[in-house]
Amino acid sequence: MKRSEIKQVLAEANFGDKVLIKGWVKAFRQNRFIQINDGSTIHNIQAVIDFENTDEATLKRITTAAAVAVTGELVASQGQGQKFDLIVSQIEILGDADPDEVSKTILQPKKHSLELLREQAHLRFRTNLFGAVFRIRNATSFAIHKYFNDNGYYHIATPIITGSDAEGAGEMFRVTNFGPTDAPLNEDGTVNWSEDFFGKETNLTVSGQLEAELAAMALGKVYTFGPTFRAENSNTTRHLAEFWMVEPEVAFNDLVDNMDLAEDFLSYICKYVTENCPDDIAFLNERELKEDQAKPMAERNELSLSERLDFVINNDFERITYTDAIDLLRNSKPYKKKKFKYPVEWGTDLQSEHERFLVEKHFKKPVIITDYPASFKAFYMRLNDDGKTVAAMDILFPGIGEIIGGSQREERYDVLKEKCAAFDIAEEDVWWYLDTRKFGTAPHAGFGLGFERMVMFVTGMTNIRDVIPFPRTPKRAEF
Template sequence: MDSEKAMASAPATATSTTTQLIPFKYSNRVLLKTILDRSDGGLELVGERVLIGGWVKSSKEVMKQTPPPPPPAADHAPAREPEPKSDVSCVEILQSRIPFLRTIVKVLGGSSSNNTLRERIDAVLKPAPPSTAFLKISDGSCPASLQVVVESSIVPPCQLLHTGTCVTVEGVLQQSVVKGKHVVELRVEKVLHIGTVDYSEYPLSKKRVPIEKLRECFHIRARTTTVGSVMRIRSALTFGAHTFCHNHGFISVQVPILTSTDCNGFSKKYKVTGLFDKADQKEEPKAIAEIEGVNLEAIKAAAKEKSSLVEELKRTDSNKEALAAAVLDLRKTNELASQLEAREKSKLKTSQKVDNVKSSEGSSSSQTFLTVSGRLHLESYACSLGNVYSFGPRFRADKGESPKHVPEMLMFEIEMAFSQLEDVINCADEFFKFLCKWVLENCPEDMKFVTERIDKNRVDRLQSVISSSFERISYAEALNVLNKVTDKKVETNLQWGAALTEEDLSHLSDEIYKKPVIVYNYPKETKPFYVRLNDDGKTVAAFDMIVPKIGKLTSGSQNEERTHILSTRIKDLGLPREQYEWYLDLRRHGTVKHSGFSLEFDLMVLFATGLTDVRDAIPFPRSYGKAKY
């Protein structure tokens, strides 16, 4: 019989293990996404005991109704005294002695002046009415929050109710009593940690803080549902981009941030120098500061005279006090000479360093910058490994603020050997569509929140990009199309060779074609020196991908593999040839046709989320003069 019962209970055990929650490997807590992201909202987990941690998003306290006092006993039935308990608590003892304590207060002084004292004692001794705290807890793993129910008998609600309070609690999942947003709730049995918050100073104490205001507190703003969703989408896009490259055989290569090569030839760059601020230099010792103007040779001469005096005192066998004073005086003079000598050497070294830095700044071949693009460095590895990519920060020294650009932005760059312009356009097309599909498949809950709170058409726009073909037009065709538009708000009558502005490009995708547009074969004057010259001698094999509401998202090109033409381009643009000798070597030693592109990753996040300002899509955006974090 026992064995039959065991066999009968086996399937139930197997079923329960399938729904059992597995804690996070590196702590004991269960991530809320494993509860709330289920199709049934976590209903199958009812009865599970879990430990969770997170921050209070909102809260409320509900007072319980106290039961009415029991009716008095009948006169003819004498009340029977209860049996004394051995485990009486301190609270029960105080409550039983309340009348006695009040009598003491009256004896000490029953005048009106003691009313305040009596009120304070009553407030302390009077037990707080029972209540229940309902907390909405978020741990950052998903946009949804879990309702946590804590009785006042476990922890006073006043410790838990403030928005931003961090808690770690343990309890049992139960079906929510009130039908609505929450399918399940956690009935708390233990409170293991409370991280209090200074509510008067907490930036998120108010509900619905505008996203512009959140830029003033980058270190806290990720606790909001909006920024949390954006960062999870950003993380998914990062992984998706690496996955695309891994699936297509690209090798990851880290390119340098410090470089002496001007990758574009016309971008504003941050120059790196070795000069130090005066505030960073160590202060000289006080003893040296006080002897400014004293000659080192004079000190050495004085030390020599005092040394002779000491020797003479030793020979004449003078009194010990005079000899000791002379020795002490000589020692101080020698120490002063040593300090002066060390200072002179230090000044000489500093002067040499400054001269070297100034010399390097005066020589264009030795200037060092923060990189604008890593494509030139990637070429060297593409010409050895075939297909490579890099992901990292790129810098532009633009002082003006723009919703689409800040000085430091992340760039995803791909470089391929044995490929031409059409190949790289196809790769950029598929890469962009892959990322759009990836975010829809891997961030369904966050995209649902984005649709509700940021842009109701965002999911539809992403699906449209995946299913549609991009418009591909040449620069000449783009010029003709723009010049025919009569209601265009931007400049009309564009001439050949004019650089297409952000407004021009955005008008093509937003108003004319209403989908992503790829413009290729630009005039050679508008693109960097390394882009391959076409057979017409006027245009180069470059392209830009323009996306609705964003503008230019991707720029790429087939790069010049012919040594003589590349050398001519460097000379015509007046670039220092010595900086690009290593780059020319790639053409001298086993040249190959190759191409690549750069995708501005932060703008990709902007497109996926529907935000309008790139500063809201970057964890810690760097603006000119605003890098306090």
């Protein structure tokens, strides 16, 4: 008999059907009722032992976490909250699980802290929480590819190893073939990188944007979706050393086009996940509501997970300039009552507390802020006519703050050269990027979506380490 996934059985099967399922034991009660899950859905199916068809030796091997194959007939369940029971006609133990070993792990059926779950990341996929998170992560990834494919974009694989620093921040992981003590030195004591594998100093990329721009100037509409790396010594709930970025680049788009694209894109993702992962969203929504009840009122979410997703799907995003945002914040009650921890001044970057006030308290909808001061934005952003601001945009979401950063790119050769000098970026390191401005240069724009931040938003998880299978953070590279 061909195996059926539990998701398929629960959705399509009828009473009286004979099915074969394979999965892992989540619980075994009264030596008769087995809760089985195979990862296809958050829901278990209950198998009921028929003692006439099950020998005692097999019964003793049915333990939590054991892998089993069960054949039987579907009948109406006598229990609450489930449609079917599977009356067992045959059961095979595919993989044993020692109860004593299980009791030492997160597979033991009880509540565990998220930190303990991270320490046993090789097993946390088996929990209800992380099964839901990673099914939603998969759906989010598929939605991104589907959106761009359906809208005529070309997927571009940009380099992971690079000789340039797209962000100009310098926080990059070096890639070298030299050993820890055998790097050849120049006369002045510096490393002679010309002897290294690539003949120059190279690093793991922080962005595929610059290379994607090159492709956009020939193919029109492209996007990248790949791993990026940042050697930032940060242990916050929003930072990883290894993470994934989604970066579309579009020829002939200006800043307004860029905002329109990003808004439509984010709304599409939220709608896709809501429609295709209803059970997992419902589980995570209920979990969050229960956790909120144990928190002080000031720390609770203003909107539930489901409400936040609807908030994005059903609202047009508010669009304001950075200058207007500063004025609004300085006239706000929190500012006047000195509730903000960080200063609000023109020329300084907005902090999370400012962003969340704008989204959650003032506008009560997603917000796009544009035209930031050039002083703290990247060199490739197009300089506005005022000479002080750039055609940049940040998109702010409830609960998470900035989720997308983007801009119209600087297409003018002379201006881009001046900006490279201002940012202390050597022209020989980005000669190819400058070169594209000589051959039919044109306005173009794009943005970057931190994939893990998007998954945080659609799952309601509050720590970025809990939305990537094996998080890489300072002093942590386990698994």
